[in-house]
Amino acid sequence: MPTYVNPDKCDGCRGLARTACMYICPNDLMKYDADLGKVFSKEHGMAFNQEPDLCWECFSCVKACPTGAIVMRGYADVVPLGATLTPLRATDSIMWTAKYRDGQTKRFKFPIRTTPWGSINPFKDFPEPSPADLKKETLYGEPKWLMVDQLPTLKK
Amino acid sequence: MVQPEIETVETDVLVLGGGMAGCGAAYEAAYWAKTKGLKVAIVEKAAIERSGAVAMGLSAINLYLGMRWNQNKPEDFVHYVRQDLMGLSREDLVYDIARHVDSSVHLFEEWGLPIFKNADGTYKREGRWQIMIHGESYKPIVAEAAKTAVGDGNVYERIFAARLLLDAKDPSKIAGAVGFSVRENKIYVFKAKAVIVTAGGATGVFRPHSHGEGLGRIWYAPWNTGSAYSMMIQAGAKMTQMEHRLVVARFKDGYGPVGMWFLLFKAVLKNAKGELVEQKWADLLKEWEPYGSGKPIPTPLRNHQMMADFRAGGAPFYLMTDEAMQRMFQEAGNDPKKIREIEADAWEDFLDMTMSQALIWASDNIDPAKAPTEVVLTEPYLMGSHASGTGAWVSGPEDIAPKEYFWGYNRMTTIKGLFAAGDGVGGSAHKFSSGSHVEGRLAGKAAVAYILDNGATPTVDEGQIQAIKAELWKPFENYEKGKSGSTKDDINPNYLFPKMALHRLQKIMDEYAGGQGSQYITTEHMLQKGLDRLKVFKEDLQKQAARDLHDLLRCWEVWDRTWCAEAHMRHMLFRPETRWPGYYYRADYPTLDDKNWKVFVNSRYDASKGEWQLEKVPFLTNVS
Ligand SMILES: Cc1cc2nc3c(=O)[nH]c(=O)nc-3n(C[C@H](O)[C@H](O)[C@H](O)COP(=O)(O)OP(=O)(O)OC[C@H]3O[C@@H](n4cnc5c(N)ncnc54)[C@H](O)[C@@H]3O)c2cc1C
Ligand code: SF4
Ligand code: SF4
Numbered sequence: 001m002p003t004y005v006n007p008d009k010c011d012g013c014r015g016l017a018r019t020a021c022m023y024i025c026p027n028d029l030m031k032y033d034a035d036l037g038k039v040f041s042k043e044h045g046m047a048f049n050q051e052p053d054l055c056w057e058c059f060s061c062v063k064a065c066p067t068g069a070i071v072m073r074g075y076a077d078v079v080p081l082g083a084t085l086t087p088l089r090a091t092d093s094i095m096w097t098a099k100y101r102d103g104q105t106k107r108f109k110f111p112i113r114t115t116p117w118g119s120i121n122p123f124k125d126f127p128e129p130s131p132a133d134l135k136k137e138t139l140y141g142e143p144k145w146l147m148v149d150q151l152p153t154l155k156k
Numbered sequence: 157m158v159q160p161e162i163e164t165v166e167t168d169v170l171v172l173g174g175g176m177a178g179c180g181a182a183y184e185a186a187y188w189a190k191t192k193g194l195k196v197a198i199v200e201k202a203a204i205e206r207s208g209a210v211a212m213g214l215s216a217i218n219l220y221l222g223m224r225w226n227q228n229k230p231e232d233f234v235h236y237v238r239q240d241l242m243g244l245s246r247e248d249l250v251y252d253i254a255r256h257v258d259s260s261v262h263l264f265e266e267w268g269l270p271i272f273k274n275a276d277g278t279y280k281r282e283g284r285w286q287i288m289i290h291g292e293s294y295k296p297i298v299a300e301a302a303k304t305a306v307g308d309g310n311v312y313e314r315i316f317a318a319r320l321l322l323d324a325k326d327p328s329k330i331a332g333a334v335g336f337s338v339r340e341n342k343i344y345v346f347k348a349k350a351v352i353v354t355a356g357g358a359t360g361v362f363r364p365h366s367h368g369e370g371l372g373r374i375w376y377a378p379w380n381t382g383s384a385y386s387m388m389i390q391a392g393a394k395m396t397q398m399e400h401r402l403v404v405a406r407f408k409d410g411y412g413p414v415g416m417w418f419l420l421f422k423a424v425l426k427n428a429k430g431e432l433v434e435q436k437w438a439d440l441l442k443e444w445e446p447y448g449s450g451k452p453i454p455t456p457l458r459n460h461q462m463m464a465d466f467r468a469g470g471a472p473f474y475l476m477t478d479e480a481m482q483r484m485f486q487e488a489g490n491d492p493k494k495i496r497e498i499e500a501d502a503w504e505d506f507l508d509m510t511m512s513q514a515l516i517w518a519s520d521n522i523d524p525a526k527a528p529t530e531v532v533l534t535e536p537y538l539m540g541s542h543a544s545g546t547g548a549w550v551s552g553p554e555d556i557a558p559k560e561y562f563w564g565y566n567r568m569t570t571i572k573g574l575f576a577a578g579d580g581v582g583g584s585a586h587k588f589s590s591g592s593h594v595e596g597r598l599a600g601k602a603a604v605a606y607i608l609d610n611g612a613t614p615t616v617d618e619g620q621i622q623a624i625k626a627e628l629w630k631p632f633e634n635y636e637k638g639k640s641g642s643t644k645d646d647i648n649p650n651y652l653f654p655k656m657a658l659h660r661l662q663k664i665m666d667e668y669a670g671g672q673g674s675q676y677i678t679t680e681h682m683l684q685k686g687l688d689r690l691k692v693f694k695e696d697l698q699k700q701a702a703r704d705l706h707d708l709l710r711c712w713e714v715w716d717r718t719w720c721a722e723a724h725m726r727h728m729l730f731r732p733e734t735r736w737p738g739y740y741y742r743a744d745y746p747t748l749d750d751k752n753w754k755v756f757v758n759s760r761y762d763a764s765k766g767e768w769q770l771e772k773v774p775f776l777t778n779v780s
Contacts, residue, residue, distance in 0.1 A: 002369060002372075023203055024203050024205065024206050025202070025206075026202040026206055026207050026208070026211045026377070027202070027378060027379045028201075028202065028338055028706055028709060050706065052369055053368065053369050053370070053371040053372055054371065054372035054378055055372050055373070056212070056372050056373065056374075056377060056379070057372075057373055057511060057512040057515070058206070058211045058212035058511075059212060059511050060211055060212065072511075072512075072515060074515055074516070074519045075366075075368070075370035075373060076368070076369045077367060077368030077369050077370050078366070078368075078370055078409050079370075079409070079515070079520075080519045080520060082519065083515060083518035083519040084515075084518070085511060085514055085518060087511075089292075094292050094507075096503075096507050096514070098503075098514055098517070098518045099518060100518045100519075100521055101518065101519055101520070102521045106499075106503070106518075108500050108503050110290050110500075110504055110508070111270045111290045112270070112290060112292040113268045113269070113270065113293050113297060114268045114269070114270050115267065115268030116268075117300070118300070119268070120267050120297075120300050120301045120304055121304075122183060122187075122301050122305040123187055123305070128191065129187060129188050129190060130191070131191055131608070134188055134191070134601070134604065134605050134608065135605065137553055137554070137555055139184060139256055139259060139594070139597050139598065139601060140183075140184055140187040140188075140597070140601075141259065142256070142259050145258075145262050145263060146223060146256070146258050146259045146262070147223070147224035147258065147262060148224055148258075151255060151256070152223070152229065152230050153255075153555050153556065154251065154555070154556050154778050154779065
């Protein structure tokens with residue numbers, strides 16, 4: 001179920017520091033091509049999926065594309081044509097629209113994060129670790145983060 | 157052909173792979189490193205924000221004990237894993253993950269992961285060990301914590317880790333790793349005092365059900381190509397249970413997971429005649445005692461029942477989503493608001509972690525509340541974090557491990573200073589996303605302790621670096637030298653492109669090593685034949701060709717899978733029994749032999765001789 005790029009929408013991420021889809025694809029599939037725009041009489045470059053048969057359909061690029069240019073098309077060797085599944089990802093939630101082959105649609109919205117992006121303070125409220133603690137079995141912040149009095153162990 | 161530039165990076169702790177385990181390792185190591193101002197670097201072949209098996213998100217955390225609400229004790233989890241995997245696990249490692257895992261989950265929630273709650277504030281459970289999450293951003297959240305902890309300058313993305321480096325003066329010790337950039341002509345040499353391998357499991361070793369354009373739509377992530385195993389094998393680390401593959405029941409074609417449907421929605425599996433597969437084949441379990449009569453039915457035995465029914469003409473199989481949802485609608489008094497919530501839960505399960513399955517419902521005009529969906533068994537995967545246990549043989553924790561399983565530092569492999577976690581560690585299944593994260597943390601802390609005790613600066617042999625560089629760039633040379641041999645790029649007598657190499661590997665494995673196309677059956681003769689074919693295949697792999705860095709990446713991924721394939725076949729050959737029916741069958745040894753084979757099979761590859769040594773290692777446990 002590989003992705004394809006809609007040439008009417010892709011602007012090559014020209015206003016951004018990096019090509020969003022190429023940056024994010026976990027399988028190195030989305031590729032920016034500076035000359036591709038010429039084929040469509042555009043002055044900017046465009047992206048394409050360079051190896052569709054290794055696409056996991058993870059939607060990472062679809063969610064990341066700032067212009068909504070990337071679309072998932074069911075894989076041609078099995079999946080009937082005509083349906084679409086489209087995400088719209090905001091900072092705290094995501095909305096999915098499933099359009100069936102027969103035209104019916106379903107829409108769902110789910111939360112994705114309860115805190116602001118970039119807000120993680122990794123070792124909040126904990127003192128510098130001491131070398132003596134390094135020899136113990138407890139990890140950072142345990143047992144507090146376990147929310148029990150002590151780390152369980154076995155009587156050998 | 158442009159020669160690569162070499163960049164050398166010096167660090168104390170080096171983490172290879174930025175998935176769940178890698179993020180846990182980097183995070184925890186960064187904390188302890190603070191005591192001595194040590195440096196922690198993390199290397200990832202993609203972008204950590206969306207890399208690894210959790211790239212698209214998850215709808216459940218499959219391991220959470222709930223110790224704070226007295227829901228489970230670590231021992232309970234060990235008993236569950238013992239039963240599910242037919243007796244064989246490193247119970248010290250399993251216990252260790254269980255007792256720590258809740259702390260990672262609580263951190264995830266603190267960082268911003270939305271977790272479903274019950275009215276009393278406890279987490280909503282899907283099953284005894286699983287909790288439900290709104291996990292679309294699970295990976296970006298975990299990644300943010302790890303990247304912030306190690307600091308921007310220590311994050312190396314789009315670098316494929318290819319080789320581990322042993323110390324030039326003391327080859328029993330680790331000295332770092334070599335990788336190449338997938339974006340520029342550059343080889344990275346990382347010199348490190350401790351290395352943690354968290355590069356995930358192996359997919360694509362076997363021919364998948366999906367083919368053609370759908371080749372990559374497999375269940376486990378196609379970018380987990382066995383690098384963790386391959387790097388450790390080549391460095392001479394001991395590996396365990398490399399025969400212990402995973403095969404799971406999944407929704408057909410989209411590979412949507414079935415866990416929530418079975419556990420929460422209580423949907424049942426029926427064959428084409430409407431018979432309940434589990435009931436129909438209950439007697440079959442008696443052949444697999446003592447595990448057959450234990451509860452729950454082990455994952456491999458559930459597969460085994462499906463396979464038996466397949467041979468008896470029961471296919472296709474259906475997960476009765478419709479019956480389950482209609483029953484739930486009724487229980488909710490057909491209240492439209494509640495119906496809507498149940499429907500949203502049903503869809504979110506896939507929209508959070510296997511969107512293709514939702515697209516297939518839409519494409520096939522299937523409403524899961526009105527029609528069931530087909531289920532099949534997947535092709536085999538090699539992984540150490542799910543219901544299977546391939547990976548490195550590592551030290552356990554000092555206070556839990558039998559003394560034979562402890563050599564100084566938790567999760568250290570048999571190479572000093574080399575650690576592993578997640579899919580990389582063998583013999584301790586069922587850790588999943590949360591357990592992999594916490595295991596990474598255990599390794600991260602132990603790596604810092606190791607450095608403080610043994611922190612000599614590593615020595616790296618320059619000649620070895622030059623040799624690795626020449627080897628890594630060989631596919632470019634093969635292409636340049638060979639391309640004039642044909643008028644068309646992809647049919648040429650001088651070389652092989654990685655896509656065809658991948659197909660060839662998958663065919664060998666499918667046909668000789670018990671793939672889905674062979675009904676998961678293999679024998680000594682088949683494995684010997686498979687190994688013969690693999691030998692010739694490895695000769696041809698020397699002729700792989702690359703036109704660009706993307707091809708180069710694929711070439712080395714095929715090599716990594718090939719190392720996994722060889723280890724897998726050698727281990728299956730060494731174990732003359734069928735321990736996990738439903739995962740694979742040794743047709744020449746079709747029964748379980750607890751008396752002689754309730755032991756680990758460990759292997760070590762000796763690079764200097766090019767030889768594999770396999771051995772039986774006793775199963776020991778301190779957990780009663
Ligand atoms: C569809 C699906 C559903 C799942 N459902 C659940 C669930 O509901 N609940 C749950 O808890 N778990 C679930 N899991 C399992 C969970 O995702 C894994 O157990 C976990 O991610 C394993 O962690 P890991 O760090 O070992 O591997 P990963 O998280 O996969 O990380 C491996 C990392 O290594 C990187 N890498 C690989 N090779 C190299 C290399 N050569 N150089 C550099 N980097 C490299 C990869 O890019 C990746 O980032 C599911 C997995 C899948 C695929
Ligand atoms: S869907 Fe995922 S695998 Fe496919 S191109 Fe996009 S990011 Fe890559
Ligand atoms: S992210 Fe979207 S707009 Fe940017 S290059 Fe890719 S397809 Fe084009």
